[in-house]
Amino acid sequence: MEGPAPAAAEPVPERRGEPATVLERCVTGIEGLDNILGGGIPRGNTVLIAGSVGTGKTTLSLEFLLRGAERGERSLFLSVTEASGKLVQNLSTFEFFRTDLVADGSLVFVDLPVVYEKLGLEREELSSDELDILLRTIRDMVRALGVKRLVLDSLTSLCYRIRTDEQIREFVLRFGEEMSAIGCTSLLVSEITPTQGRYSTRGVEEAIVDGIVLLWNARRRGDILRVLQIVKMRGSAHSHAQYVIELTPIGLLMTPHLKGNRNEEEG
Numbered sequence: 001m002e003g004p005a006p007a008a009a010e011p012v013p014e015r016r017g018e019p020a021t022v023l024e025r026c027v028t029g030i031e032g033l034d035n036i037l038g039g040g041i042p043r044g045n046t047v048l049i050a051g052s053v054g055t056g057k058t059t060l061s062l063e064f065l066l067r068g069a070e071r072g073e074r075s076l077f078l079s080v081t082e083a084s085g086k087l088v089q090n091l092s093t094f095e096f097f098r099t100d101l102v103a104d105g106s107l108v109f110v111d112l113p114v115v116y117e118k119l120g121l122e123r124e125e126l127s128s129d130e131l132d133i134l135l136r137t138i139r140d141m142v143r144a145l146g147v148k149r150l151v152l153d154s155l156t157s158l159c160y161r162i163r164t165d166e167q168i169r170e171f172v173l174r175f176g177e178e179m180s181a182i183g184c185t186s187l188l189v190s191e192i193t194p195t196q197g198r199y200s201t202r203g204v205e206e207a208i209v210d211g212i213v214l215l216w217n218a219r220r221r222g223d224i225l226r227v228l229q230i231v232k233m234r235g236s237a238h239s240h241a242q243y244v245i246e247l248t249p250i251g252l253l254m255t256p257h258l259k260g261n262r263n264e265e266e267g
């Protein structure tokens with residue numbers, strides 16, 4: 001089998017019930033992704049972008065925000081581990097990146113450690129009350145700025161500061177509910193290892209989110225291919241096929257992943 005082999009999925013608790021009508025889509029602006037999602041991500045969904053290091057999670061997430069900003073949807077990047085100044089610098093090598101969208105506030109970068117500091121959340125482990133404060137702060141920021149697309153890079157780094165699985169469950173559940181109510185479509189980056197056998201560090205996050213996009217590296221005759229698969233997307237029929245992705249200066253390109261190659265293994 002190619003790609004990580006996650007454990008059998010837990011029954012997914014439905015948060016808002018099955019959609020009765022066709023949902024409005026958040027057009028990602030990444031053409032290949034919109035094609036396999038039937039037009040985009042149902043607006044207000046919370047989607048896990050899961051993959052090991054270097055599989056393209058940050059690049060995909062940033063393109064999603066940039067394409068949104070281009071269409072007049074204000075976008076927010078919440079950075080936990082990488083300083084956003086450095087991220088912007090790296091981004092400038094991509095042709096699709098437009099500094100004017102940052103300058104005019106269409107694409108906003110916020111470093112979460114700065115938020116922690118402002119809120120006085122300095123202890124390594126966040127209590128339930130502190131998590132509540134953090135959640136409200138993010139919600140208020142999204143509301144005040146009219147943010148329509150949000151990326152948290154990464155949820156994994158944030159979860160390192162949360163002690164129990166129950167607190168993670170509560171945080172992700174409430175985050176999803178708040179963002180859905182506002183109509184803000186969110187990508188939560190999840191750092192996993194190829195052998196981990198699941199989509200999130202603690203395993204609880206993946207059952208709550210609305211969607212999971214899985215990225216991994218596959219080796220083929222000495223080359224490394226980046227592969228993408230939609231594992232789940234509530235409110236949307238979607239392809240489960242695997243796609244090879246290329247992170248090019250003009251953006252992410254996708255082609256069907258041709259299987260049956262014996263020289264290929266997951267890496």
Ligand SMILES: Nc1ncnc2c1ncn2[C@@H]1O[C@H](COP(=O)(O)OP(=O)(O)O)[C@@H](O)[C@H]1O
Nearest residue numbers: 052053054055056057058059060090091093247
């Ligand atoms: N500014 C850039 N220009 C060209 N290629 C880049 C740039 N940034 C990242 N990449 C390529 O994308 C790959 C994936 O990077 P990234 O999206 O940061 O992965 P992840 O977030 O999953 O660790 C890198 O290994 C690199 O090959």
Ligand SMILES: [Mg+2]
Nearest residue numbers: 057058059153
């Ligand atoms: Mg990254």
